[in-house]
Amino acid sequence: MLENTPYYHAVGKEIEVFNQAYKNKIPFLLKGPTGTGKSRFVEYMAHQLNKNIITISCHEETSSTDLIGRFIIKGAETIWLDGPLTTAVKEGAIIYLDEIAEARPDVIVAIHSLTDHRRELFIDKLGETVKAHDDFMLVASFNPGYQRGFKELKPSTRQRFIAVSFDYPEPKIEIEILINETNIDQDTAKKLVAIGNKIRNLTELGLTETVSTRLLVDAAKIIHSGLPKRLSVHVAIVEPLTDDLQTVEALKDLCNLMI
Numbered sequence: 001m002l003e004n005t006p007y008y009h010a011v012g013k014e015i016e017v018f019n020q021a022y023k024n025k026i027p028f029l030l031k032g033p034t035g036t037g038k039s040r041f042v043e044y045m046a047h048q049l050n051k052n053i054i055t056i057s058c059h060e061e062t063s064s065t066d067l068i069g070r071f072i073i074k075g076a077e078t079i080w081l082d083g084p085l086t087t088a089v090k091e092g093a094i095i096y097l098d099e100i101a102e103a104r105p106d107v108i109v110a111i112h113s114l115t116d117h118r119r120e121l122f123i124d125k126l127g128e129t130v131k132a133h134d135d136f137m138l139v140a141s142f143n144p145g146y147q148r149g150f151k152e153l154k155p156s157t158r159q160r161f162i163a164v165s166f167d168y169p170e171p172k173i174e175i176e177i178l179i180n181e182t183n184i185d186q187d188t189a190k191k192l193v194a195i196g197n198k199i200r201n202l203t204e205l206g207l208t209e210t211v212s213t214r215l216l217v218d219a220a221k222i223i224h225s226g227l228p229k230r231l232s233v234h235v236a237i238v239e240p241l242t243d244d245l246q247t248v249e250a251l252k253d254l255c256n257l258m259i
């Protein structure tokens with residue numbers, strides 16, 4: 001169990017919605033771009049509900065075996081080892097499948113019976129069905145923009161969840177987040193958030209992903225620990241965004257005017 005409450009600043013009604021999803025045993029889906037506080041929110045909710053959280057970062061190799069479990073050889077014996085999903089189902093923890101659309105299709109198949117009224121997990125290798133603990137909750141995230149349409153979640157999967165969209169917070173809240181996360185002064189926090197919003201509005205740059213709150217937090221951290229402001233903005237905000245040299249130079253010039 002986490003000891004200190006993770007810092008999370010609500011941006012809408014997501015806390016109330018999550019609480020109701022948990023109470024009503026409905027899986028919860030967080031949609032939104034990278035670095036918008038999705039993982040932090042789930043950590044915060046797990047802490048508020050006094051629950052263990054098991055996080056799986058899904059990628060194209062993540063299979064149902066990784067989640068459900070496998071036989072391993074130990075000495076002369078073959079023993080069964082529960083995977084993280086099975087452990088969460090049995091113990092009543094929160095399982096957080098980060099970037100669920102990245103996982104292999106058999107993962108989606110495996111969670112279907114867990115995400116409807118049955119709330120049970122079929123362990124095919126054992127021929128067993130496990131009923132989920134009363135407190136078990138399935139939470140998943142996905143990034144619709146990043147998927148670029150080819151790794152979409154099917155309606156039959158999406159419609160098993162209560163879904164909330166996460167986006168960049170409004171400036172007032174984002175400034176507060178920066179100050180809380182890094183102890184940066186108000187004036188610099190304001191300037192960083194202004195830079196973030198300026199670049200976010202430059203849609204003509206065609207960036208795959210634009211400035212996340214995470215990038216602004218990182219810039220604030222290195223400024224607070226002593227790196228010059230302009231250099232910090234270049235390395236923490238501009239460089240991670242793009243490799244296109246012209247765009248990098250244009251963004252650096254723009255930022256220099258703002259900080």
Ligand SMILES: Nc1ncnc2c1ncn2[C@@H]1O[C@H](COP(=O)(O)OP(=O)(O)OP(=O)(O)O)[C@@H](O)[C@H]1O
Binds near residue numbers: 011037169
């Ligand atoms: N609402 C918020 N309250 C507190 N911190 C936030 C909030 N939103 C973003 N942050 C900050 O942004 C950082 C990135 O957030 P987080 O790791 O939760 O992003 P994410 O949406 O899960 O991204 P990814 O999809 O890449 O995993 C956090 O470490 C935190 O510093």
